[in-house]
Amino acid sequence: MRLGEDFIDEIKARIRLSDIVGRSVQLKRQGREFVGLSPFKKERTPSFYVNDEKRFYHCFASGKHGDAFSWLEEMEGLSFMEAAERLSGEAGLSLPAPDPQAAERTQHRKSLVEWMETAHAFYLRALKSPAAAHAVEYLKGRGLTGQDCVKFGIGYAPDGRTVLKDELVTAGAPIGDLIECGLLIEPDNGSPYDRFRDRIMFPIHDPRGRLVGFGGRALSKEARAKYLNSPETSIFHKGSMLYNFPNARRAASDPKAGVKGLIVAEGYLDVIALDRAGMSQGVAPMGTAITEEQLNLLWRAGGEPVMCLDGDSAGRAAALKAADRALPHLEPGRTLRFAFMPDGKDPDDVLRDEGARALSELLEDTRSLVDLLWEREVDHEPLTDPDRRASFRKRIRALVNQIANGDVKEEYRNEFDRRMEAMFGTPARKGGRGEWQGGRRKINQGASLSLKKRMGSQMDKASMRQAIPNPNGRSLLLALIEYPDLVDELIEEIALISFGALDNLRDAVLDACSLGPAVSSSELQAELLSRGFAQDLKRLEGNRGPMRASIGGADASVSVKVGAWRRLCSVYMRQSGSQEQRNELRALAERKITENDSESVRSISEAYRRENAKDETE
Structure with missing residues (x-):
């Protein structure tokens, strides 16, 4: 949906830019403007200015310039429409609905989200009931405290076929809505029943912060699936969301954050382990390989996302799959880095066995995307004869050609050429102003x-x-x-x-x-x-x-x-x-x-x- 210029101007007219910027930058009035230290570069003398009358900010230290929309996009990683939704709410305006049917669909999705929130409240109450004693013991055994459970909204789905259904229907929920948002399963024959039973429940929010799905960890060893997620619905699309993204995005925007950018772990408990270790910018793709939409979410949060993976063959395979998926979409300032846990351990294991410092050090020791791809191709086969070396060069060229951005493609080509020259050697040659001996x-x-x-x-x-x-x-x-x-x-x-x-x-x-x-x-x-x-x-x-x-x-x-x-x-x-x-x-x-x-x-x-x-x- 595109917003008209009149509506955008109305938003700008109703808000004060200095109020928006002043939440993260300490501003001091200087004449008709506000001045503060640059949020984009370290400096001692203020060179960052905000002008409410002209509705723009300008940073002389970095050259960055923009308005309220670009400020939220830059500082919080929001998309333009997310920024518009935030600012329109502060301005007391509603985003225009493109047509009546779209408005109806929006209202219906809103009602589905409300039933998800009602279900979440039920799961939270259930965790405090005597029937959830074994769930509480499990969480304690994983090192989680009551404060952790509150922070991440962890609940419990009771072991009953229609416990949640009965609760929500009594509250006025239509059965059709509960099926549509994935809380109930409708069998071919028989009455709908609860999808999640006897499971630890993790709420999943979309980038706008709306509760749209759940992930459930089974407590029974007889359960068919250890983890069960909400199905694809009109409000929940697993491939375009990341667990804990709204909270992680805010944490990553903090200048004091040790690791810049988001940290991508494999599961819910790994994300919580990162938070307990002082790194609140953890997210998880909910058991699937990283998608293009999820990559865009990661890059929207800024910095260089770190893929935090197990050090075994499966973790390395997942890393390479993410690298291949990211390669065509690389741009200046948009890449991936990789941190590998010790064999047989995930972040939660490292935190419990070795402590927060050990986990932090592992995440600081990252590998670049170019290193990962290079090592894969070098290890693919012995490069002992001309045919294999020619095949190696062909694979490297194919990787480079996948990159769409011209500047990044050139840099990768130059980097791979430099490494191949170092590996295979170069003949003596002449060039430039000086003589050449042994390639130097x-x-x-x-x-x-x-x-x-x-x-x-x-x-x-x-x-x-x-x-x-x-x-x-x-x-x-x-x-x-x-x-x-x-x-x-x-x-x-x-x-x-x-x-x-x-x-x-x-x-x-x-x-x-x-x-x-x-x-x-x-x-x-x-x-x-x-x-x-x-x-x-x-x-x-x-x-x-x-x-x-x-x-x-x-x-x-x-x-x-x-x-x-x-x-x-x-x-x-x-x-x-x-x-x-x-x-x-x-x-x-x-x-x-x-x-x-x-x-x-x-x-x-x-x-x-x-x-x-x-x-x-x-």
Whole structure:
């Protein structure tokens, strides 16, 4: 259903955006606007603004901009229609019904949900009855407390053929409605009877928070099915829902959450175990393989969902099935990660046997989707002859071709190519500005006299003593990552400059650019991500606009960008540090340049770091 612009504008007119945003961001009035710390990036100086008159927010730290609808979509992972439903309720409006029949169907579904809630209230009361003593003992044996049962709405379905039916019919429920919502089973011959009997009952809510189904865990060993879910109904579609999703989505949006994104476990009790271990963002697909609709729910909650699976062959098979299902739908910022429990254990077992810390550590030790797929293909058959290697390459190409998003497809292709080169080796070749030996660039270690003059005048006015470089320093590094062709021209200068806490990133850039000819920006970034520099790259992201303006942009020639980089470098060095450090750095650089030995660049870099560390400890 599409909403008209008039209706959307009416919603915006009836609510105050600062009220909506102020529930999760501490705002302070500043003139006609409200200001606060960015909810999207860590900062000390407020750069996030909300304007009630213009009905928008803007974050200068991240560049994010939007209205009340996009705020709920961004912060709570709601779809547009879910956000519209939430905001229309706050505005005192009802979403327009497209036609009278649709309104009737909506009202009927609402009545079915109400009977599900009535049934749930009955199950909750039943758990407190003497007949549920064995159910209570079972729950205690699994480590659940009364508080856990209340939080997750756990109840008990009595062991009687028509106990629930009699209760609801007495309350006025039509038999047809109870059959339609899956509470009763209608046999071919005979009277309808209760679907759930002598079972622990777990309520299942849809993404909007409506109670639409149940999962029942059998207490009798003679039960045909250990777990029994509600059937497909007009309000319950198992493949498009996740157990505990509404609560988990809210937990995942908490900036203090340890694991970012949802955690997908296999069963109800695993989800509850995660919550007891302090991770309230657990969900479960109710005994089925993950579906496309469920993947979209996971990604809607933000972050990178973690598939928490048993470490046995069945768990690995489930992980690979999820990976294959996700592959065509990958987009930047939308992927999966995988955490495997020890063989023979699920999260509930780990929590009871080893404690919450052990479970948390297992969930922090995740595997990427690309790693999982790579290992499967490598283990498929021995790659000992050309035919098998050719088959392996064909399978890898087929996987990459499933990815619809062009940028993600390119990154996966580059990553798999890099791994195949590392596995099978590459012949000696030439390319770019430098010579190639054994597949690696031979860096020119001898610095020229012109370099000495250039760097001498710059270093005479600079100090490298800083934890995180200033914006100009960050722009210098970001330029090398976005335009790797600069590295060939500037390699000695790059090695001479210290970027404080980002020196390791600088070294990784130099190293990665020596791995092959004509390294592209996407290849370089993929390499840096694989080496654990995700946080550093994120730290540089806010400098992309100023960097491009300073360097000249992608359309500028290499010589123009090199000249601009050197000018920016001079400014950066003039802005830094103490005179004593400047003199030491200059003397050290001149000595190493004059020596002109084969290790000069690396020696200078190491000496810089030693001198910086010594100065910081004084």
